[in-house]
Amino acid sequence: MKNPTPAQVKVRDHESLSLLLVAPAGCGKTEALAIRIASLIENGQIASPQRILATTFTNKAKDNIQNRLRDYVTYSARRDHVTVMNYHGLAARLVRAHGAIIGVDPTIQLPESDWVTDRCLELGLGYAGRDTVNVILNELKRQPLDDAAIAAALAENGHPWAIQIEEERVAANRSTYDDLLRYAELILANDAVASLYRCHFGAIIVDEYQDLTPQQLRVLQRLGAGNITFAGDLAQGIYGFTGARPHEIDATIRPLCDEVIMFNESHRSSPAVLSMVNAMSTLTGGENLVCADPESWPGSGLAGRLTFPHAVKEAEWVSKAAQTILAGVPNHRVAVTSRIKSRLRFIDQHLEDTGIEMHRWEDGVLDTETAAIVRSTLTRLNLADLDAAHDKLTFLRDVAGIAQVEEPDTRKSLADALNWILERLGDGLSPAEVAGRIRVGDQTTLLNAPGIHLLSGHVGKGQQFDWVFILGAEDDNIPFFRATTSAEVEEEARILGVMLSRARHGVVVTHSEVVPTVSGSNRNRDRSRFWPYLDAARPRDREGIVEWVKVAPWNSLRDK
Structure with a gap:
């Protein structure tokens, strides 16, 4: 158990159950939430038979907060007072217990995969057809509409494949992930059910509030009123494609919270890495971060930025640089990441051809x-x-x-x-x-394995690596070519900020002047429009990176 920071103590001792904690990456947010949960139990604010509900978006995040709770809350207290669930798990629980109230069979088949996408591909609709059907169904099902209203709206829309797929779903007594949350909202519209759960959950802890959809927030507000602790950071809001509305959610919840506590002291990253993160703050809306203990970071960390004539040359250099780092610190984890997965194909192929071991996060780990x-x-x-x-x-x-x-x-x-x-x-x-490509273990195997890790920017959110290479700082990649509105471009800037903030010791951003298309034809690529913003961090060029690596205190780095 660590000694809490003064900011974490403030969160722990906040008397009201209503609180907004704004905490950028690496500032001790998850620790603060665990400490707050422990305090609510210890001071008797939450006592049997009531429980604390902690909500997360993924199983990884659920595991993360549960692991932190073990440091502060005894097993018996966790068992008796704490429920940690992701939103689909919470929704499934509501459907199983109360689906009949809205005419849904409580034994309805729960989702085990993205069934709509699978069905689109089975029907030969291709990726464009899949995207169209998903957009139509997603937008409708984020509203509090029952199945009959969904069918009527689809009939008015007139898209034949969306109509067919929804009819097949209903006929098979099947639910999708979107259906679960829609059903949960409809169920909680019943005052008696909502009152039951409000009595059951005396306090609610919401992690990563910036990723909430308006629908998820409506569900939470039916579960609790005046007893919700929201925690997160607008600068990490990168899930607009799932329906998240960071600024809308922030504007809604701030008036509902009795106090806003801000964290800006980073315990994760070196001063050099933080300079890169801070350089993006004018675009991301994030807080300028300060290093909690700058003297503890050997060499103050590394920040670099490079341009290559061709993506293949980029791959060769990054591969060599990663191997050089791992030769000095074999226990470290090196992430090679990009906005989109396909931009990693050159480094993937180079590592494959040269027989260098890597961890592809798209492959995952199987039990x-x-x-x-x-x-x-x-x-x-x-x-x-x-x-x-x-x-x-x-x-x-x-x-x-x-x-x-x-x-x-x-x-x-x-x-x-x-x-x-x-x-x-x-x-x-x-x-x-x-x-x-099959690897056996559990998710911890992937999360903790030293070596080179290949992953996209979204997959890396919530993770940390000792070193990060961000490939493809080119327009059409970051920002992605489909980002056309100012809000979409702003989210792309946040994605770059999230990738930068994954790094502990060092981060290097690269751009290639020529990047072949998937078909193999060479295409000239301009530097990302975000590239100039990094000037403020004064990142090292190729010679500066090489010089830093030559004199790096590897023994000290190995132990940090």
Whole structure:
């Protein structure tokens, strides 16, 4: 257990149950929430039979806060007083217990994958068709509409595939992730149900409030009133494509909170890394961060920025730089990241060709049981039969025997793995090559493994790495070419800020003048419009980076 900082003590001792904590990455937010939960239990503000509900967006985030709680709250207190759930888990609980109130079968099939996307691809709609159907259904289902109202709205819209897919879903008594939250909002519109849960949950802790959709906030407000602690940072709001509205949510909740507590002291990153993060603050709206203990960072950290003539040359240099770092600090984790996954294909190919071990986050890690089923499936898979199948995913699920898997977690893990197999086969890999990418363990294996990690900017949110190389600082990549409005470009700036803030010791941003298209034709690329903003950090050029690495105190770095 660490001694809390003065800012964390302020959060702990805040008497009201209503609070907004604004805490940028690396400033001790999760620790502060754990300390606050412990205090609410210890001082008797939350006593049996009431519980504290802590909400997260992902299982990773749920595991993270649960791990921190273990340092401050005893097992018996956690068991008796704390519930940690993601939003879909919370919604599923409401549907199972009270679905009948709104005419939904409580035994409705819960989602185990992105069924709408899977169905679009099975129907041969392609990626553009998939995106259109998803946009139509997502926008409708973020509103408090029952199934009949959804059907009426779709009929008015007139898109035939969206209508067909929704009719198939209803006929199969199936729910999607969007349906769960929609049903939860409709259920909580019943005052008796809402009152029941308000009595049950005496306090609510909301992590990463900037990622809330208006629908999720409406659900939370029905669960609690005047007893919610919101925590997060507008500068990390990068999920607009999921329906998140950071500024709208912030404007709604600030008047509801009795106090706003601001954190700006970073315990994660070196002064050099923080200079890069701060350089983006005028675009991201984030707080300027200060290093909590600048003298503790060997060499004050590294910040660099480079341009290469070609993406292949970029890949070669980054690969060599990462290997040089790992030679000095083999226990460190080096992230190679980009706004979009496809921009990493050059470094991926170079590492593959040179036999350098890497961790592809898109591949993930499978548990032992799921890995055994997947390997057996790939061994038995006949590609000709798969290609001939009208519904490729169903064919693959039949080969794997998913219907015979009864354990829920294994079934979901296998469903995700089969989608991953189909994607990799679609990329042109053979079954044997896909099998070669399988790694066995748990998520901790990936989170803690030293070495080189390849991942996209969104996947890296919530993680930290010792060193970060951000590839592809080019317009059309960051900001992404589909970002056309000022709000969308602002979110792209926040994505770059999030990638920068993943780094502990050092961060290097790169741009290539020529980046081949997926088809192989060379295309000239301009530097990102965000590139000049990094001037304020005075990042090192190639010679400066090499000089820093030559004199770096590797023994001290290894222990930090």
